Amino acid sequence: MLSRNQIKEIRSLKQKKFRQKYDKFVVEGHKTSIEFIKSGTFQIENIFALESWSDRYYDILGKRSDLLNTISEKEMARISLLTTPSDVLLVCKKPELEVKLPLKETSFAFYLDDIQDPGNLGTIIRICDWFGMINLYLSPETVDEYNPKVIQATRGSICNVSIIRNDLARLKSLLSCKIIGTDLHGIPLKTYHWSPGSLIILGNEGKGISDSIQPLLDDKVLISGANQKIAESLNVASAASILAYDVQKN
Template identity: 40%
Template sequence: MLSKNQIKLISSLQKKKFRDQYQLFVAEGNKLVSDLIEAKTEIEYLIHTKEWYQESTISTTLKANQIIETDSIQIKKISSLKTPSSVIGVFKMPSQKIDESLVQESLSIVLDDVRDPGNLGTIIRVADWFGIKHIFCSPDTVDLYNSKVIQATMGAISSVKVCYTPLKNLILNYKNTDFPIYGTFLEGDIIYKCELAKKGFIIMGNEGKGVSPEIQELVTNKLYIPDFPCGEAASESLNVSVATSIICSEFRRKEF
């Protein structure tokens, strides 16, 4: 069973300041925990019910004090979900070291102040699907290890590097005549008619304000996702994660 100190520690990880302090985060659910373990994400504790253990096919080399069998009552105390899972993993935050040479020759997503945890988690999942290995976030973007972000990634967090950095400095470090900076704007060129490169930054803005003026000035290629039929009334805008999916799909389509 979990000790009082372990319950206190794990419960505290629902807050960013304690995640940062202990360099730990929580993942819940069989698939998510399994994917992180298979990706060799270092684990601090694997907490599970007896029923889960009897049915599990997860293979680990954890020490005895890292595997904790408990009951649904204790699971509920440390879970952030309305309907708690039968397995919870407490993982160490992995290194997010960026491969600069790979960034220079590939597509990366750049998030300018995206605040919704579900959006960030979904964008990470989209990046993984389309083979995009790096996401750069402004310092004010929602925390990667927020429990809602982790759940929304569906395990893709183990495959995509996510780095928080001042965006202006980042873009200026890479921006040159051979490295395009893409962004979506109402006055942009229709994406379906554009020549799209196999490398560059794809900048996605805040849910309400879009791309900030400072970053807009650095965009070299403005794109627009048109509504259909053109000119008829439609939704005011697309959700940022939906827009990211459409854009990434179009970039990859052009490679076929």
């Protein structure tokens, strides 16, 4: 049976200040939870599951079976951060990641400048996983990667992508890489030649790339659209997908 303190702490992890206070976050949903359990990327502190889930997936837990707490549907509803509770919930520890090495000459990465929508961040993490971009850099102002909505949107891909939050000016000196931004007056993507080891900036959903970052850009690229288009811009996650594909292709 869950204690009152356990319920209170888990529920509090919906808020960023408590995720920071406890250095913990919540994972919900069957597929995402399975990926977290299988990957071993994150330290799992507790696994809370309904009896039906426990009986069916006990074998995959391995050494983590001692972390399993079988609870009732009523208890799951009390700790779940979802509108419709899942049959399994994990409480995980946040990892400590530091920038130690330059960006490899054969690799590329995104830097997210003040991205605010959790769904966009989660989708971009999935895009990075799909295209083998193993590092993702976030500005200090970008939405928390351990926000429950972000974790849900990644569908487990966050286990394959290292996320580092830092100021771009500091990153540029640490990574020794070329900084590429997107801009309506940039070089058309179809004619641009990517330099290995580039860091690609994706700007805020409404404002684009911050004024403070503009002087740090080495190049600007344009994702061209149709001449008769009505849309004024692309969703940032859509832009990320196009850029990741173009980088891989070239």
